[in-house]
Amino acid sequence: MKEWNIEKSLALQEKAAKIIPGMTQLLSKRPDMFSRGVWPAYFKKAKGSRVIDLDDNEYIDCSIGGIGATVLGYADDDVNAKVKQVIDEGSASTLNPPEEVALAEKLIELHPWAEMARFARSGGEAMSIAVRIARTYTGKDTVLFCGYHGWTDWYLAANLAREGALDQLWIAGLSPNGLPKGLAGTALPFLFNNIKSFEEAVNEAGDDIAAIVLEPQRNYTVNQDFMDIIHQTAKKNDIPLVVDEITAAFRICSGGAHLVLGWQPDIAVFAKSLGNGYPISAIIGKGKVMSAAQDAFITSTNWTERIGPAAALAMIEKFIRCDASRHMIEIAERVKNGWEELAAEHGLRMHVGGIVPLLHFSFENDNNVNKAFFVQEMLKRGFLASNAFYAMYAHSHEDIDKYLAACDEVFGMLAGLIAENKVAENLIGKPASTGFARIN
Numbered sequence: 001m002k003e004w005n006i007e008k009s010l011a012l013q014e015k016a017a018k019i020i021p022g023m024t025q026l027l028s029k030r031p032d033m034f035s036r037g038v039w040p041a042y043f044k045k046a047k048g049s050r051v052i053d054l055d056d057n058e059y060i061d062c063s064i065g066g067i068g069a070t071v072l073g074y075a076d077d078d079v080n081a082k083v084k085q086v087i088d089e090g091s092a093s094t095l096n097p098p099e100e101v102a103l104a105e106k107l108i109e110l111h112p113w114a115e116m117a118r119f120a121r122s123g124g125e126a127m128s129i130a131v132r133i134a135r136t137y138t139g140k141d142t143v144l145f146c147g148y149h150g151w152t153d154w155y156l157a158a159n160l161a162r163e164g165a166l167d168q169l170w171i172a173g174l175s176p177n178g179l180p181k182g183l184a185g186t187a188l189p190f191l192f193n194n195i196k197s198f199e200e201a202v203n204e205a206g207d208d209i210a211a212i213v214l215e216p217q218r219n220y221t222v223n224q225d226f227m228d229i230i231h232q233t234a235k236k237n238d239i240p241l242v243v244d245e246i247t248a249a250f251r252i253c254s255g256g257a258h259l260v261l262g263w264q265p266d267i268a269v270f271a272k273s274l275g276n277g278y279p280i281s282a283i284i285g286k287g288k289v290m291s292a293a294q295d296a297f298i299t300s301t302n303w304t305e306r307i308g309p310a311a312a313l314a315m316i317e318k319f320i321r322c323d324a325s326r327h328m329i330e331i332a333e334r335v336k337n338g339w340e341e342l343a344a345e346h347g348l349r350m351h352v353g354g355i356v357p358l359l360h361f362s363f364e365n366d367n368n369v370n371k372a373f374f375v376q377e378m379l380k381r382g383f384l385a386s387n388a389f390y391a392m393y394a395h396s397h398e399d400i401d402k403y404l405a406a407c408d409e410v411f412g413m414l415a416g417l418i419a420e421n422k423v424a425e426n427l428i429g430k431p432a433s434t435g436f437a438r439i440n
Contacts, residue, residue, distance in 0.1 A: 004380050008054040009040040023439050027171075028067050032439060034386055035372035037429030038379060046074035048394040051384055060383050062335075062403045065390035068358065071250050071273035071328075072318060073394020079276045082314035083307055091306045099309035106316055107284050110255040113264045116290035118283045120303050123246040123271030124150030126281035127213075129298055130267050133283070134211035134240040137292035142205040143187050144198070145213035149244050157183035165189050173435040193223040202233060211267075213242040216257040217355050227263070240266040240289050246281075249273060251328065251357055251391075254320045276315040280308030319393075328391040331400055332357030335389045338404040345408075346415040357391035368431040369424050370414060376428050377410040 013031060017023045024030050024041070031039040040053035046066075051059050051074070065071070072079065086099070104117035118133075120126045131143055131154045148171070149155045158165040159176040161184040166174050168191065188204055191197040192214070202209065212234050216222065234241040243265040248257035250273040258265060266289045271281035283290075318324070336352060339361055343350050349364040363370040371387050378385035383406055417423045424431070 004057060006038075006040045006053060006055050006057065009042055010037070012054060013041050017439065026067065027436065028064065030433075030439060032430065032433040035375045035427070035429040035432055038372070038376045038427075039429070040379070046070075048073045048075075049392060049396070049399050050074070057379075058382065059379070060399050060403065061392075062378075062389055062395075062399070063384045063386045064388050065392045066277055067272070068247055068390050069272045069275070070277045070392060072276045072315060072324065073392045074277070076276055076315075076318070076394075078318045079278070079311050079314040082310050083278060086306045086310045092304070093306075096304055097306035097309060099306060099313060100304075103282070103309040103312050104284075106313060107255075107270070107282055110316075111259065111268065111284060113286065114268065114284040115287035116285060118290070118293055118298070119309065120281045120283070120300070121279040121305075121308055123269070123281055124152050126269045126271055126283050127244060127246070128152045128154060129293075130242050130269050130283050130285075131211060131213070132296050132298060133285070133290065133293050134242060134267065136296040137240060137289050138210045138238070140208045140210040141186050142208045143211050143213055144190060144201045144205060144209060145187060145211075146190050146192050146198075147213075147215040147218065147244065149213060149215075149246075153179050153183060154187055156187075157185075158187040158189050160184035161188075171435055173437065175436065192220060193226045195226055195229050198226070198229060198233075209237065209239050211240045211242050213244060215244045215246075216248050216261055216263065218247060218358065219354055219360075221355065222261060227261075231263075234266070240285075242267040242269065244269050246271045247358065248355075250315075250319055251325060252355075253325050254316070274315065275308055275311040278307055278311035280312045282312075322393060324393040327393055328357040328395075331395045331397070332359055332389065332391040334397070334400050335359060335391075335403070338400075338407065342404070342408050342411050346411045348411055348415050348418075354388070358388075359390075360388040362387060366418075366423065368434060369427065370418070371432045372427055372429060373414055373417070373423050374410055375432070377413060378406055381406040381409070 031041045042054050043051050044054055045052040049060055051061050100119055107117050108114050120129055127149045143154060156174060156176045156179055159174060160179060160181060188201040190201040212230060243258050245256040245268050249270050253260050256268050267283060267285035269283050274280050274282060333356055336359055339352050350361050352361045354360045375386055383403060417426055
């Protein structure tokens with residue numbers, strides 16, 4: 001192993017902690033989510049599957065791939081070429097970019113059930129737009145939802161009525177501080193694949209259901225009986241079914257994962273992979289529902305810039321041309337099988353889950369300590385790695401060969417330290433954090 005240090009990265013983290021509340025703009029990118037004192041946190045350059053940190057360490061990124069945004073890989077040449085073109089021609093104007101019309105047409109072509117589209121620049125705001133449209137269409141307030149759907153008021157309102165209501169859906173401890181108390185009861189969660197939980201939420205909401213919101217899949221494959229009940233409820237009561245494709249889209253097919261599952265929602269929301277790292281999100285839907293947007297005030301200057309739609313069009317074209325989903329699934333299957341085989345070989349008690357190509361694993365005991373050790377030792381071997389793997393088209397089979405060889409080494413070390421109860425004393429940084437908490 002080459003010499004490895006992150007002095008510049010750690011110095012910038014200390015500075016950031018003093019002048020940026022929470023240190024970073026995204027909870028999932030905070031260094032304590034991996035191992036504070038070890039995770040480099042900042043990058044100088046990212047290209048393909050490689051990332052270079054501030055101290056000039058180069059890594060193969062086999063972790064969360066820009067939180068799932070860079071589905072083709074970092075700084076993709078084809079996407080960048082289109083973006084550079086529209087920057088040179090002008091990214092903003094008094095007039096509107098024609099690319100937004102082309103993108104609307106392309107998304108409707110890929111999703112024949114949809115008839116109209118609106119655009120924003122981030123996933124959280126796009127979900128808020130979708131909920132605003134659904135509430136306008138129905139004239140009702142209460143949203144029934146399953147899964148994680150962002151940071152905005154409509155979603156966090158679930159924790160106003162019942163403390164910890166969101167704990168089982170994504171991450172524990174999300175605070176509703178700063179939300180108007182009057183929003184209590186306007187968002188009711190239900191559990192994925194749990195018909196009883198869904199029916200209880202329906203009964204609690206009564207005739208005030210504005211929308212039913214859920215992800216098509218993340219950690220588990222959907223149960224058909226569960227979805228049949230949801231579809232029946234939505235259709236019978238003319239309730240918009242909103243599918244959050246922010247994480248799942250452009251992974252297992254060219255478009256939303258709901259296409260493979262055979263769903264026909266009323267609204268679908270896209271972000272992350274849509275722009276391959278450039279800010280763009282989309283809300284597509286059936287005309288009768290989407291038309292309600294004209295009766296609500298939904299508008300923002302930066303939704304009219306040109307880079308986002310141009311990047312999305314280039315991403316979609318290359319994704320389809322290269323059959324990116326096939327390659328990503330192959331890569332992810334290799335990682336999944338590799339984790340399971342290596343864990344068994346080294347006697348590690350760990351659970352592998354998630355859908356291909358969005359995988360994760362967890363250790364049965366002392367997960368946060370063991371995860372931090374895995375992170376630190378993989379960094380030393382030239383990998384950004386955590387207990388998750390988001391496949392990118394840029395990942396090569398050679399990348400995965402090297403990654404699994406490093407996993408073999410580190411899993412062996414970890415198994416030995418677990419047997420001796422010495423993992424914690426061999427950490428350079430701190431155990432990984434879970435849940436939402438202040439960072440000091």
